[in-house]
Amino acid sequence: MLDFSVILAGFADAFTPLNLMFVVFGVMLGQFVGAMPGIGPVMAMAIAIPFTFVIDPLPAIAFLVGINKGGLVGGAVPAILINTPGTPDAAATAMDGHPLAQQGKPEKATKMALYSSVTGDTFSDIVLVTISAPLALVALKMGPVEILALMVFAFSVIAGLVGKSISKGIIAAALGMLAATVGLDPEHATPRYYFGYFELFDGLSLAAVAIGMLAVAEILRRFASSKKGSAAAIPPQKDMAAADRRVSFAEYWACRFTMLRGAAIGTILGALPGVGSTAAAFMSYAATKKSSKDPESFGKGNLQGIAAAESANSAVMGANLIPLLTLGIPGSVGAALIISAFVIHGIQPGPLLFEEQGRLVYGLFGAMIMANIANLFVGQLGLRLWSFVIRAPESVIFSTAILLCIAGVYLATGGLFGVIIMLMAAALGYVMTSFGFSPVIFIIAFFLGGRFEIALSQSLVLLDGNVLALINYPIALALFAIALITMVWMIWTDRRKDA
Amino acid sequence: MIDRLTGVTVILFGAALLFLITPYATETVGYGWLRPNTVPNVMAVIMMLAGTTLALATPQDQYVDFAKMARAAGFLLVIALGLWAMVHWHYRFVAPGLALVLMLLVGERRWPWLLVGAVVLPFAISFLIENVLGRPLL
Numbered sequence: 001m002l003d004f005s006v007i008l009a010g011f012a013d014a015f016t017p018l019n020l021m022f023v024v025f026g027v028m029l030g031q032f033v034g035a036m037p038g039i040g041p042v043m044a045m046a047i048a049i050p051f052t053f054v055i056d057p058l059p060a061i062a063f064l065v066g067i068n069k070g071g072l073v074g075g076a077v078p079a080i081l082i083n084t085p086g087t088p089d090a091a092a093t094a095m096d097g098h099p100l101a102q103q104g105k106p107e108k109a110t111k112m113a114l115y116s117s118v119t120g121d122t123f124s125d126i127v128l129v130t131i132s133a134p135l136a137l138v139a140l141k142m143g144p145v146e147i148l149a150l151m152v153f154a155f156s157v158i159a160g161l162v163g164k165s166i167s168k169g170i171i172a173a174a175l176g177m178l179a180a181t182v183g184l185d186p187e188h189a190t191p192r193y194y195f196g197y198f199e200l201f202d203g204l205s206l207a208a209v210a211i212g213m214l215a216v217a218e219i220l221r222r223f224a225s226s227k228k229g230s231a232a233a234i235p236p237q238k239d240m241a242a243a244d245r246r247v248s249f250a251e252y253w254a255c256r257f258t259m260l261r262g263a264a265i266g267t268i269l270g271a272l273p274g275v276g277s278t279a280a281a282f283m284s285y286a287a288t289k290k291s292s293k294d295p296e297s298f299g300k301g302n303l304q305g306i307a308a309a310e311s312a313n314s315a316v317m318g319a320n321l322i323p324l325l326t327l328g329i330p331g332s333v334g335a336a337l338i339i340s341a342f343v344i345h346g347i348q349p350g351p352l353l354f355e356e357q358g359r360l361v362y363g364l365f366g367a368m369i370m371a372n373i374a375n376l377f378v379g380q381l382g383l384r385l386w387s388f389v390i391r392a393p394e395s396v397i398f399s400t401a402i403l404l405c406i407a408g409v410y411l412a413t414g415g416l417f418g419v420i421i422m423l424m425a426a427a428l429g430y431v432m433t434s435f436g437f438s439p440v441i442f443i444i445a446f447f448l449g450g451r452f453e454i455a456l457s458q459s460l461v462l463l464d465g466n467v468l469a470l471i472n473y474p475i476a477l478a479l480f481a482i483a484l485i486t487m488v489w490m491i492w493t494d495r496r497k498d499a
Numbered sequence: 500m501i502d503r504l505t506g507v508t509v510i511l512f513g514a515a516l517l518f519l520i521t522p523y524a525t526e527t528v529g530y531g532w533l534r535p536n537t538v539p540n541v542m543a544v545i546m547m548l549a550g551t552t553l554a555l556a557t558p559q560d561q562y563v564d565f566a567k568m569a570r571a572a573g574f575l576l577v578i579a580l581g582l583w584a585m586v587h588w589h590y591r592f593v594a595p596g597l598a599l600v601l602m603l604l605v606g607e608r609r610w611p612w613l614l615v616g617a618v619v620l621p622f623a624i625s626f627l628i629e630n631v632l633g634r635p636l637l
Contacts, residue, residue, distance in 0.1 A: 047632050165502075167553040171509055174542045174549065178516070181542075185535040190526040192535055216578075224571035226605040395607035396616035399598040402578060403624055407590065411634055416586060419637075423579055430571055435505050436561050453538050460532035 010362025026066020034074020041071020270319025506554025
């Protein structure tokens with residue numbers, strides 16, 4: 001049992017001016033790079049790690065945490081303003097955020113994203129601080145069979161995003177799953193669909209595919225539709241009421257259950273290594289849309305849609321640290337970078353971390369809470385800057401966005417091949433959108449497809465191909481049952497609405 | 500009509516995938532629970548079934564603006580050419596030209612904005628990435 005004085009000392013360490021400075025600087029940097037398509041907070045953290053050699057462990061880790069948290073907020077800004085997600089997990093935010101911005105309410109949309117992001121992040125931080133150890137033990141029980149069941153559950157929830165044409169939704173999902181099979185197959189490690197390009201052994205990069213299909217395809221659409229390059233990217237509304245510029249407390253409060261659900265989804269998925277914030281954002285969005293009394297309003301600028309996506313993808317960050325701090329297992333690339341910062345400073349994450357470095361761990365928790373507060377204030381200032389930037393003509397904004405996408409994907413994928421994949425994905429995304437297929441469904445299936453195949457392969461080996469052996473996996477059985485109930489419930493509600 | 504044609508195209512693509520592409524692009528393995536071609540084949544069959552449904556279902560009002568699609572293809576070609584030029588002459592020198600061409604193509608003629616979009620911002624991006632972050636670009 002940890003001494004209460006250690007907890008207090010840890011928090012006292014966190015709230016020093018030096019730490020505060022590093023947290024604020026990290027948040028500012030994170031918000032800035034998060035808004036750059038393709039660059040993102042992970043790359044900023046990777047670049048920043050060598051600089052943390054020379055500073056004490058707590059400010060170093062607080063700085064990295066600040067970058068990570070700032071990036072979550074920053075990624076939503078271009079997604080909302082120009083429909084160009086800075087990070088793949090912000091793609092779900094664009095679904096309602098951009099339509100709201102197009103209605104002349106960009107400030108309202110970005111503020112809702114900021115508030116719900118901070119809310120979701122704070123929720124997962126509270127979970128991390130209070131019940132990380134028992135939650136990590138539950139996460140540890142999630143083997144391949146349980147992860148497979150979770151994937152099936154995720155697919156059943158996300159099926160709610162399929163639009164009016166179920167056939168087109170299924171085709172988009174199958175194409176996404178097919179794209180995920182490019183590269184080495186998980187069971188035999190033989191190459192698939194590589195056509196002589198050895199770069200494809202690692203599969204298609206998520207950054208290249210997501211930015212190509214969502215960002216570059218949207219920019220192409222805007223270029224092709226542009227009749228006059230002098231128009232602003234977001235049409236300015238001169239006589240806009242003050243209520244359209246801000247999020248009132250009533251509007252925020254109306255989204256409380258949506259944010260709570262999103263934060264819970266993000267926290268649960270974040271505690272599981274490898275599932276990621278993109279899946280959490282789309283699951284939360286789909287669940288919110290499905291449970292809404294007015295699902296038709298989604299995709300047209302519904303604040304609930306922004307709140308659902310942002311609260312979930314931000315909640316993943318804090319929860320990612322649960323397996324890292326308690327078991328030494330990083331839940332994401334960002335968490336892996338934080339673990340490397342621990343190791344650089346001679347600290348070994350794992351079960352003994354709370355015993356041996358309790359003061360540092362609680363200092364980190366304090367820094368995380370400070371980073372959330374900093375996110376709120378830096379975000380307010382940053383949004384003012386962005387609202388000024390989008391007054392520039394779309395010719396300038398979109399040509400610059402193309403240059404950023406090329407540079408960002410080049411850096412993220414480590415070469416020219418990724419940029420070529422991005423352009424091919426852009427062409428596919430444009431054609432899919434033109435013919436009524438959802439690129440978002442494609443991206444989700446692509447993201448989950450690889451993980452699904454790995455989990456399926458491992459599960460079949462574990463079960464020796466015997467489905468009845470599932471009886472030995474009660475958590476997986478429960479998740480399969482929930483997935484089945486979800487699907488039946490969705491079909492039933494759809495039929496009731498049709499009737 | 501568009502949906503019917505799309506459905507037929509998807510069926511043909513699924514069939515090509517199942518009988519031509521996947522056998523060529525995956526290796527035959529005689530053991531294990533999940534063969535390299537299992538998931539691709541399942542996806543091909545799903546696509547063929549969904550394509551059939553799309554082709555046979557009551558067509559929805561799907562309008563495709565082919566003129567706009569051709570314009571988008573033109574812009575994509577310009578970007579691809581810009582990328583090719585970057586490979587040969589470096590990002591720092593080509594990015595301003597690519598931005599300028601794109602801006603002119605969408606009708607921007609105001610020189611202050613052309614200056615910002617084609618000189619200031621491309622330079623800022625390459626300076627940030629190459630000089631500040633210390634990462635090499637194309």
